Amino acid sequence: MNHDRLQFWMLYLARFAEGFGFITLITLLPYYINVLDPSDTTILGVTIGAGLIVGLYTTGFTLAQTAAVVPLAWAGDRFDKRTVLLGILGLGAITYALFPQVDSSASFIAIRALQGIAVTGGGLMTLSLVGQLADVGTRANAIGKANAANFAASILGSISAGTLYELFGFGPIFLVIVALITVAWVGTFAFLDADETRIEGFPFADLALNRRILTLSTFRFQYAFAVTLVRTWIPIFAGVAAAQGGLAYGGFAVALTVVAEKATNMVCQPFTGRLSDGYGRALFVFFGGAAYGVVALFVPFAPGIGAAIGFPSQLTLSVPSAVAGITFPGWIPVVSEAAVPGRVDLVGDVSPAFLPLLVLSGLLGVADSFREPASMALFADEGTEEGGVASSFGIRELVWRPGSVIAPLLGGWLMYEVSMGAVFYVGGAFALTGAATFLLVLVYGHGTDALTEW
Template sequence: MNTAKRIYNVLFISVFATMLGLGVVSPLLPIYAENLGATGIWLGIIFSAFALSRSVFMPVIGRISDRRGRKWIILIGMFAYAVLSLTYIIADSVFSLTAVRFAHGIASAMVVPIAMAYIADLSEKGKEGSQMGNFSISMFLGMGVGPLLGGFLNDAFGMDSVFYVMAGLSAFATLLVAASLPEARPGSLTIPAREPAPMREIFTLPIMRGILVFTLISALGRGGMMVFIPVFGPLIAISPFEVGVVLSVNTFLMALLQMPIGRLTDTGNKVTLIVAGSTVAAVALAVIPLSGSFWPLLVITSAVGVGGAIQQPAIMALTVDAGRTIGMGTSMGAYNTVFGIGMIIAPLIGGVFMDYIGIGAVFYVGGAVCLIGTGVFAVMMQRNARECAAGEVPGHG
């Protein structure tokens, strides 16, 4: 097995294990938080704490990985995942649970974005969509299997067992990376021997501006879905296990479609795919409150997953393309940071809508915001294409 293939396999398995560990708690954390007295707004704060710390630390960590190497950062992050998984058990208030989520977010900033940068360094020109799409399967499969496993563990062994399993999976990933992943330093097999671009270049590169604007508005629109569907489910007589099925199927669809959509991305129009996928997801998100039982909700959230699957490889391909100019750790850090900012704000706004208007408003507003973001992105990229054709925008990816 060649070195690049071994790196890919180690990171694929490690990220799958890590995301599986996160996924086991996703349908249960809102319930766990409510048992500690969390209101809708506190639910938003607890989920936003994770995204806040990711967003603050990812740009710095991404640039450090471009300069100093990637393995040691991933290793520290995965070890922290394992340790922090156990601290959920001793959290006894919304304040301590928020602190745990904040710390967990820092660990997250050291794992998935840096692993994505590592894989992006290995991506061949013209095959970014398929190669990044294939790697994304590890994340979506982990998040898809996780809720099913979490629901089973909770029902069979109690809530604490979920956190023990999360810790065990993270510990396994830590050992695998420590034993099998080579370091990637500037000038090595993967990272070009050059200084990453200044942060301001992220915003001067037109393709990156479009990515960041779209990612922010998309996250603002869709960021509340995973948080508030576990709260919405019981209102239409859906059990926690059925909520886990709904969340898992959504994510499984994204995983299964990554390979075919990734290949289509390499040969098709990336902007068209992003606009089409985002529109499908936005419309489906807005009609979630109209579902009155398990099966309609499953179909609607599946459509959200299909829309996300259509847009994801194209967004990642554009981000890789930009990374060749500004540094992979820098571009992946910027993408994930902006996504995280949206994920910070979305649950907070959603919590306010839930407390003062009703939970249906969370999904109506989310769908509308996604549609607006899609339109803004389409206009930006169309303008950028015209400027490139006229020779006015140098360095377009």
């Protein structure tokens, strides 16, 4: 293995470690709520409700992420990105080592804020270094591989965290994460070359007015609403009660709908990234965004599609009954008539909508795999040319924030005040209007050839 390839692999490992820690906390969040049992608290005469405290378990993380973007991106451009990444990985190891010591909601919120800084910094520095190390002709492919590592961590982390918790409790889970991050730190220190680029001043100011970044932002701002709505409500649609517009599936069936999107995205991104390197990044952003919107519009029709085709209402995915005592979060093993004697069926009764929903979720991953590496590579292209690749990714992160914060509130209102289907119609519409706006601005501001030349 040559030295350049080894550097990429170290960055992929760091991205995997960061993604593994992030998804583990998402998986364990219900357990922390049970253990910490938040209740109303009065501070300086102001009563903070238990619901708000639970909300702060996530909001504290998100606010810390938002606050960390600009200073971390600036530090990455102003100083050695490798040194900044090593510092972030060190902070991550310390942060995850602190989680077993949590004994109150306040300490959990504080440590989650530290985690938000570590996750944001890890993502910014690894993607910036991958984009900087890769040649322009291979940049999207390299970024696609980095994203695939992150998706692999999401799949493995979400499955293993619940299992380890059921067997051993919180402590050993975080020992695994700290060990993984430590290995990434050692690999980064040993094999990643120092970053000699130094950007004086404040690159955000110039890049914020960059014409290509502004054009991309017209798409990304709207697309954030689409992805947040659709990605968040796929498992909600699958799992909530029928009275609330859902399909009332068990935990494992719901998990499969989530994994389908991540798995197809993970598998496709290196390939689609390589294609966008050769055929035009802007074309793939437009096509991927539009395709995502179209697929999202079909999600509410999954029950009708399944009934029309005649898909079964009983699926069997069984494991030996001796293993079935090890359950994942929310999994309720069901012994069904279709199961093999002595084995436990992990899926059980599902409606005919299950397989169409699984396929649609997978297609959402395929569609997004066209968009994501191409979009990231365009931001990396502009940042590299303008001398501020970390700041370019920082702007990309900030443009996403309004949608990621507002969309869940919008989705909740649509679900209860309109219908479950309305969530996906609005999400699909955001993706389609984002793609249309991007195409119009692209052609008007940069010419008809920009779709394939970028």
